[in-house]
Amino acid sequence: DVTHGRILYLEDVSVSFDGFKAIDRLSLDIAPGELRCVIGPNGAGKTTMMDIITGKTRPDAGTVYFGSTIDLLRHTEPQIAELGIGRKFQKPTVYEQLTVYENLELSLRTDKGVAASMRFRIDSAQADRLAEVLHTIHLADAVTRQAGTLSHGQKQWLEIGMLLMQQPRLLLLDEPVAGMTDEETVRTAELFLSLKGRHSLMVVEHDMSFIRRISDIVTVLCDGSVLAQGTLDEVQADERVIEVYLGR
Ligand code: ADP
Numbered sequence: 001d002v003t004h005g006r007i008l009y010l011e012d013v014s015v016s017f018d019g020f021k022a023i024d025r026l027s028l029d030i031a032p033g034e035l036r037c038v039i040g041p042n043g044a045g046k047t048t049m050m051d052i053i054t055g056k057t058r059p060d061a062g063t064v065y066f067g068s069t070i071d072l073l074r075h076t077e078p079q080i081a082e083l084g085i086g087r088k089f090q091k092p093t094v095y096e097q098l099t100v101y102e103n104l105e106l107s108l109r110t111d112k113g114v115a116a117s118m119r120f121r122i123d124s125a126q127a128d129r130l131a132e133v134l135h136t137i138h139l140a141d142a143v144t145r146q147a148g149t150l151s152h153g154q155k156q157w158l159e160i161g162m163l164l165m166q167q168p169r170l171l172l173l174d175e176p177v178a179g180m181t182d183e184e185t186v187r188t189a190e191l192f193l194s195l196k197g198r199h200s201l202m203v204v205e206h207d208m209s210f211i212r213r214i215s216d217i218v219t220v221l222c223d224g225s226v227l228a229q230g231t232l233d234e235v236q237a238d239e240r241v242i243e244v245y246l247g248r
Pocket of ligand 1: 017018021022040041042043044045046047048049
């Protein structure tokens with residue numbers, strides 16, 4: 001087993017845009033249940049890496065495995081979502097006119113194009129999951145609130161809840177605490193820590209106080225490959241990391 005039991009396994013992945021190597025022989029892996037933070041200066045390749053994992057961008061070379069058996073390069077973007085890789089972009093995208101409950105319920109529907117507010121029945125297992133997700137995302141007291149009236153942070157939690165309803169094995173999150181208040185950031189850290197172990201997470205972030213609260217291992221990307229990896233203290237003390245953050 002080349003993936004050594006890893007949930008996500010990238011080896012020597014490269015992609016160029018018009019001759020420019022955005023990802024350059026990137027190798028990285030994530031263990032099941034791990035919460036990995038990825039940092040790196042602008043243009044390091046963080047978004048492109050997530051695009052490759054989710055099938056939005058096809059690499060020119062390399063290996064991308066999900067678990068030990070699934071070659072992600074043989075799957076399309078919708079198939080990869082179906083396999084259990086959930087992605088959250090930076091901006092929250094919730095249905096503002098619907099309640100918190102309806103948003104979570106709707107996330108189970110595959111035919112979202114059909115009248116969004118149309119009622120459909122969820123089974124009892126899904127109802128149990130919905131109740132559990134509500135607690136996880138700190139919105140159990142806001143079930144009937146219209147999503148449009150939630151704070152920015154609450155909208156972000158709701159969107160994470162919508163992903164959790166799909167029971168993903170791997171979650172990719174892009175700057176989840178950007179724009180949040182300090183209190184929301186602390187509560188988001190609690191939320192992420194409660195997911196650790198049950199889900200595998202890859203979190204791209206810039207907020208070091210948040211990273212310090214949640215992460216075991218931090219990966220530093222630069223020029224499309226891994227510059228350094230270790231605890232936050234280790235990477236922050238690394239001369240090469242200091243140079244790319246201060247020297248550019
Ligand atoms: P990050 O998310 O770390 O800021 P990106 O993955 O967005 O970095 O970008 C990595 C590099 O690839 C940047 O130099 C960016 O300009 C370039 N790039 C990303 N996507 C494209 C694209 N579709 N076409 C051309 N260049 C791109």
